[in-house]
Amino acid sequence: MSWEVIGIWLGALLSLCLYSFLYKDNPFYKFAEHLFVGMSAGYWVIYTIMNVLIPNWWQKLVPMEGGFQPIWLVPGVLSLFMLFRLIPKLAGLSRLSLALIVGTGAGISITAMLQTRALAQVNGTIIALGQGGGWFNWVSNIIMVTGVVCGLVYFFFSKPHKGVVGGAANIGITILMVAFGASFGYTVMARISLLIGQTQFLLFEWLPTMGIHL
Amino acid sequence: MRKMLFVLPLLVFTAVMFAQSGGLASVDGGGCFIQSLTAEDAPNDAGGGIDLTWTVAAGTALPDSMILERFDHDGIWSPISTLAPASGRKTDVGLDNDQEYSYRIVPFYNGAGEEPCEAVTAVPQKQWIHTGRIGMLVTLTLISLVIFYYIEHGKRGGKIYIRRIAGLTAVEDAVGRATEMGRPVMYIPGIMDMDDIQTIASMVILGRVAMKTAEYGSPLLVPTCRSVVMSVAQEIVKESYLQVGRPDAYQRESINYITDDQFGYAAGVDGIMVRQRPAAIFMLGTFYAESLILAETGRSVGAIQIAGTAMPSQIPFFIAACDYTLIGEELFAASAYLSREPKLLGSLRGQDIAKLFFMIVIVLGVLTATVGEAWEPATKVADFLKTITRVE
Amino acid sequence: MRLAIPLMITFVAGMIMILQFFVPATQPMGDSLQEWYMIVASAAIFLGAVNLIQVHTHKIRFKLKNWKYSPVTLIGFAVMIITGLVFGIEADLPFDYLFQQMVAPMAATMFSLLAFFVASAAFRAFRASNWRATLLLISAFVVMLGRVPIGSMIWNKIPLISEWIMQYPNMAGQRAVMIGAAMGMVATSLRMIFGVERSYLGGAD
Amino acid sequence: MSTFIEKLGNLDRRVIFVLMALAVIIPLALRMNLPIPIDQGPSMDLYNMIDALPEGSRVLLSFDYDPSTMPELQPMAIALVQQLMTKDIKIVSMALWPMGVSLGNEALIAVSDSLGREEYVDWVNLGYKTGGGVLIVRLGSDIKSVFPVDYDGNSIDDMPVMQGVNKLGDLDMIISLSAGEPGIETWVMMAGDRYNLPVGGGCTAVSAPQLYPFLATGQLIGLLGGLKGAGDYETMVRVGVENPPPGIAIAGMAAQSVAHLVIMLFIIIGNIAYLSEKKRKGGAK
Numbered sequence A: 001m002s003w004e005v006i007g008i009w010l011g012a013l014l015s016l017c018l019y020s021f022l023y024k025d026n027p028f029y030k031f032a033e034h035l036f037v038g039m040s041a042g043y044w045v046i047y048t049i050m051n052v053l054i055p056n057w058w059q060k061l062v063p064m065e066g067g068f069q070p071i072w073l074v075p076g077v078l079s080l081f082m083l084f085r086l087i088p089k090l091a092g093l094s095r096l097s098l099a100l101i102v103g104t105g106a107g108i109s110i111t112a113m114l115q116t117r118a119l120a121q122v123n124g125t126i127i128a129l130g131q132g133g134g135w136f137n138w139v140s141n142i143i144m145v146t147g148v149v150c151g152l153v154y155f156f157f158s159k160p161h162k163g164v165v166g167g168a169a170n171i172g173i174t175i176l177m178v179a180f181g182a183s184f185g186y187t188v189m190a191r192i193s194l195l196i197g198q199t200q201f202l203l204f205e206w207l208p209t210m211g212i213h214l
Numbered sequence B: 001m002r003k004m005l006f007v008l009p010l011l012v013f014t015a016v017m018f019a020q021s022g023g024l025a026s027v028d029g030g031g032c033f034i035q036s037l038t039a040e041d042a043p044n045d046a047g048g049g050i051d052l053t054w055t056v057a058a059g060t061a062l063p064d065s066m067i068l069e070r071f072d073h074d075g076i077w078s079p080i081s082t083l084a085p086a087s088g089r090k091t092d093v094g095l096d097n098d099q100e101y102s103y104r105i106v107p108f109y110n111g112a113g114e115e116p117c118e119a120v121t122a123v124p125q126k127q128w129i130h131t132g133r134i135g136m137l138v139t140l141t142l143i144s145l146v147i148f149y150y151i152e153h154g155k156r157g158g159k160i161y162i163r164r165i166a167g168l169t170a171v172e173d174a175v176g177r178a179t180e181m182g183r184p185v186m187y188i189p190g191i192m193d194m195d196d197i198q199t200i201a202s203m204v205i206l207g208r209v210a211m212k213t214a215e216y217g218s219p220l221l222v223p224t225c226r227s228v229v230m231s232v233a234q235e236i237v238k239e240s241y242l243q244v245g246r247p248d249a250y251q252r253e254s255i256n257y258i259t260d261d262q263f264g265y266a267a268g269v270d271g272i273m274v275r276q277r278p279a280a281i282f283m284l285g286t287f288y289a290e291s292l293i294l295a296e297t298g299r300s301v302g303a304i305q306i307a308g309t310a311m312p313s314q315i316p317f318f319i320a321a322c323d324y325t326l327i328g329e330e331l332f333a334a335s336a337y338l339s340r341e342p343k344l345l346g347s348l349r350g351q352d353i354a355k356l357f358f359m360i361v362i363v364l365g366v367l368t369a370t371v372g373e374a375w376e377p378a379t380k381v382a383d384f385l386k387t388i389t390r391v392e
Numbered sequence C: 001m002r003l004a005i006p007l008m009i010t011f012v013a014g015m016i017m018i019l020q021f022f023v024p025a026t027q028p029m030g031d032s033l034q035e036w037y038m039i040v041a042s043a044a045i046f047l048g049a050v051n052l053i054q055v056h057t058h059k060i061r062f063k064l065k066n067w068k069y070s071p072v073t074l075i076g077f078a079v080m081i082i083t084g085l086v087f088g089i090e091a092d093l094p095f096d097y098l099f100q101q102m103v104a105p106m107a108a109t110m111f112s113l114l115a116f117f118v119a120s121a122a123f124r125a126f127r128a129s130n131w132r133a134t135l136l137l138i139s140a141f142v143v144m145l146g147r148v149p150i151g152s153m154i155w156n157k158i159p160l161i162s163e164w165i166m167q168y169p170n171m172a173g174q175r176a177v178m179i180g181a182a183m184g185m186v187a188t189s190l191r192m193i194f195g196v197e198r199s200y201l202g203g204a205d
Numbered sequence D: 001m002s003t004f005i006e007k008l009g010n011l012d013r014r015v016i017f018v019l020m021a022l023a024v025i026i027p028l029a030l031r032m033n034l035p036i037p038i039d040q041g042p043s044m045d046l047y048n049m050i051d052a053l054p055e056g057s058r059v060l061l062s063f064d065y066d067p068s069t070m071p072e073l074q075p076m077a078i079a080l081v082q083q084l085m086t087k088d089i090k091i092v093s094m095a096l097w098p099m100g101v102s103l104g105n106e107a108l109i110a111v112s113d114s115l116g117r118e119e120y121v122d123w124v125n126l127g128y129k130t131g132g133g134v135l136i137v138r139l140g141s142d143i144k145s146v147f148p149v150d151y152d153g154n155s156i157d158d159m160p161v162m163q164g165v166n167k168l169g170d171l172d173m174i175i176s177l178s179a180g181e182p183g184i185e186t187w188v189m190m191a192g193d194r195y196n197l198p199v200g201g202g203c204t205a206v207s208a209p210q211l212y213p214f215l216a217t218g219q220l221i222g223l224l225g226g227l228k229g230a231g232d233y234e235t236m237v238r239v240g241v242e243n244p245p246p247g248i249a250i251a252g253m254a255a256q257s258v259a260h261l262v263i264m265l266f267i268i269i270g271n272i273a274y275l276s277e278k279k280r281k282g283g284a285k
Helices: A003-022 A027-061 A070-086 A088-125 A134-154 A163-210 B002-015 B131-155 B166-181 B197-216 B227-244 B262-276 B290-300 B315-321 B329-339 B342-372 B378-389 C004-022 C024-043 C045-061 C067-087 C094-125 C131-147 C149-154 C158-193 D002-009 D013-029 D042-051 D067-086 D100-115 D133-141 D184-195 D208-216 D226-238 D248-284
Strands: B024-028 B034-041 B050-056 B065-071 B077-083 B088-092 B101-109 B120-122 B185-188 B220-224 B255-257 B280-284 B304-309 B324-327 D058-064 D090-095 D123-128 D173-178 D199-203 D222-225
Touching: A003 A027, A003 A163, A003 C094, A027 A070, A027 B262, A027 C024, A027 C045, A027 C067, A027 C094, A070 A088, A070 C024, A070 C045, A088 A134, A088 B131, A088 B197, A088 B227, A088 B342, A088 B378, A088 C004, A088 C024, A088 C158, A088 D184, A088 D208, A134 A163, A134 B342, A134 C158, A163 B315, A163 C094, A163 C131, A163 C158, A163 D013, A163 D067, A163 D208, A163 D226, A163 D248, B024 B120, B034 B101, B034 B120, B050 B101, B065 B088, B077 B088, B131 B342, B131 B378, B131 C004, B131 C158, B166 B185, B166 B197, B166 B280, B166 B304, B166 B324, B166 B329, B185 B197, B185 B262, B197 B220, B197 B227, B197 B280, B197 B329, B197 C158, B220 B227, B220 B262, B227 B255, B227 C045, B255 C045, B262 B290, B262 C094, B280 B290, B290 B304, B290 B315, B290 C094, B304 B315, B304 B329, B315 B324, B315 C094, B324 B329, B329 B342, B329 C158, B342 B378, B342 C158, C004 C024, C004 C158, C024 C045, C024 D133, C045 C067, C067 C094, C094 D013, C094 D067, C094 D248, C131 C149, C131 C158, C131 D248, C149 C158, C149 D248, C158 D208, D002 D248, D013 D248, D042 D067, D042 D173, D042 D199, D042 D222, D042 D226, D058 D067, D058 D100, D067 D090, D067 D100, D067 D173, D067 D199, D067 D226, D090 D100, D100 D123, D133 D184, D173 D184, D184 D199, D184 D208, D199 D226, D208 D222, D222 D226, D226 D248
Parallel strands: B185 B220, B185 B280, B220 B255, B280 B304, B304 B324, D058 D090, D058 D173, D090 D123, D173 D199, D199 D222
Antiparallel strands: B024 B034, B034 B050, B050 B088, B065 B077, B065 B101, B101 B120
16 A cells, blocks of 8 residues: 555545534544644644744854854844743733734735725726716716715714715615625635535545545 | 824925936947947835846847846946847846946847947936835825824814614623523634734724623633734733633633644634534634634524624625624724724724725716716826826 | 833834835835744744643643543644654655645645535525615625526526626625725724734733 | 425525535536636636737746645646746746645646646746745845745756846736735735736635726736636637647536536525515414
8 A cells, every 4th residue: 555545545534524524523523623733733833943934034043154143133032022921920021022013014004905905996996987888888887986985985984874874875785785795606616616626536536546436 | 192293204205206316328229239228227126226128129130149238346347137139128136226337238149249239327226215106105194194183083082973883782792692591702813813903903802802701701712823813812801801800700721722724723613613612703803715614613503693804705704604794894993882992983083084085086086087088188187086096 | 111112113113114115215124124023923833832732731631521632633733743843844755745645635625615604604694585685695696607607508698797796896895895994904003003002912001 | 385395494504515515426426518618808818918928928927825725726727837838938936825836836847748848948936935925025126035946946046947037027927826815916916016017817716706806907917716717718728729638627617517506596495485484474464
């Protein structure tokens, strides 16, 4: 029995264990779930060490061509502070590391979100209603622009949704519902694709190892 | 109010919109197979770059290949790149700022280099303002000003209304119901790390939910996908229990790390759901494909589910499988809604004004663009609006 | 006072990231900051690892419910760590083999459970209980039909209608959500950077 | 009668699960085959955009997915590589997802061998580095500092395919096959918008709707959505090619159709049950 066949069996049996959850919770699922959690946690630890900490930190602190770059001690110390969470007396120091993570994340988000999610979308919505020509495009474009504007009205929090604002918000939530329905329908296919992929694995890779060829 | 001072430097940047061209050097080939070669400082970079463009003359014999050479302060011409024998552009990078560099192109026929065309010179410089992002800088400055203005307004006791958000009025009922049934409350903060703004928003809401579970005395389970989120959650929940006066009821071990793996996390949380049978499940934060795996399992154990995310692709699944869903920005309004803290309500008011600004831009832009098709001058307004919302 | 230094770090880090976006000359500074932040965020994974070990040894020691499965988690974790440290992570070595043959199929299986859940969620949730729910139902139904060849066999206009729904109402809705959420994110980020919101540091004010 | 229909409305979800499983297994096991009509739209746009690139152009192909989304994205990878290599376009590939590297390599090697292309001359796989958006920004200023060596550990300095490619701006187009973040949206934000490069690619069907706005603004030039997009692309790439390799995506489409029908059937049953219950309750008043 080759390593490849053993691998296929491992994968297939674990898959079946996890699928058994669809019926109800059972010892097979519990086993696979616990194994999955443990192995994946271990994988990410190793992965972080090998792919981030060694190349992006250690090899910069102590470059292979020799020398020592003390500036890289700073992230090292901050990382250490983060781990001080484990020592109650020193736990407060981890706030410094947390502050760096949150600050950098917030700074990146502001520009990235404003650029890609707000300004670019506003820019894309500024169109001539007659664009494309013909009454059908007029109607479509009007639906689009009204949808964006009324959708935004729905997200008004500091104005009561009454009168004109209420009417617009109602149109807004209606458009949102149509959008969510469409997005759901569009996604069904992807979800089934995944099942197809797993089924193909079981039917065309695992069954043949037992001499069953479909 | 002091906080608003930060905008001053931003305004100064905006004021220095002056052009900073490093000078455009250009030569006409004059008989050479290269019709024109230009070199100029690469725009909007931290320096060290020179943009080169060249066009090949039509009607002359094309060389087999061309070599781009650079003359730098070492005083020698050194080849830096082989070019395809066609018109093109290239950016030379890694240069020293404020030094002069010259470039020329040497043609190769049958493997032998011939007389190069005339050289051009440019000086790389760093820029202090990204010219393609000035519109965005102005917008960001305005939005920040408005938000901080209303935060101050709220702090000073200005009255700010907040509309009803169904999912959030249900928080208290959900926790209450869990207590009656003697079952735990589960809080899932998404699968991203603390640098994600949705996770941060979720942590703030967690503080509020924890106060409720502390008051009602029902156990709170917080399985997390990230280590940092776990430790922040522990800190926040502990603080909430302390504030409500129930530090004894805080259980650190019920807030734990599962695994960084997206589906490993989903498998683990599903397991906890079917075994602990929480009566209320909160799913607030950034979610990807695991959203429906969690929500359907939560549904099958009969929990009241309140979900919220700004991920457009996952909202439909939460709507289908949960009792209440906070859509997009509602997630960020949650902390203000639950706490009614004036500064947060103020911030929300500021966000509304910012949205109003974008709505006006859209409506004005669409109207002028539409009118512009019949009456030319109106397009100028639309073009202006498109320019300020375009970001390079 | 104990929060003064962390709040200052948040402010400086946030401002550097904003600045480097608008001021090209400061980009190198932004790049280094991002590298630092990546290192610190990654190193925190050890906190989780310690927690995982604590939780499961605790379960075993006190024989809590389902404690018999905890050794499975611990062994799985240990095996990955040991094979990774001993053999490295290159392809075709034990660590990679275990990942490819065990972890990856389990992830794919969990992911594929969605096919079932999508069906049950659609069955239960898509009821024409009011006109808005009916619209949601119809748009989901039409788009679903438009995605598979059978849709166009029933009526060749269905893929076009489905495409139209995606391009207009869907796009309008997505845009409204995106712009709104962006404002929420910008405001939250600003509150973080300027220390208006600080509960994440533990302890309100 | 009405009570039976109403009972159907509260069907145990496990019945649905069984039928879904059968809907997928039976067509696959019997190898049902349904014809695929190609849609006009984002898939066609991507095809045309690549088709218009001159011979010898350089394209960055980023494999931003992992085995869990292979069924949808791997067929796209193969079809795209086929189109690029057939047209003699040079491929510089990399991955933002660790598992994407080997998946991408499989596709590259398979197609490259069948068409007689040469590694390092016609294509190269730079491998994976962590960092997502940050990484892309760094690639924008200097590729060599991020990837001094390729996936196999060879220095990229000496590779013909990398001649003249120092930063993202030296490439002609970016294609990302993306299963989420970091992925196509990251490329749009960090590379497309910043360096004014055309960005296209493929994604899982689930993320397609949220990428639609980027198509409309031109931030994305084309997009393959899910298995359908992959199937379309396979069909387009196969046009005019002698003895095309068997399409992986086409095979799965039959199962897709049947499974969709089952779900739609359940929605209809659910609604009939719901309406009949409502009617009866209304009548009883």
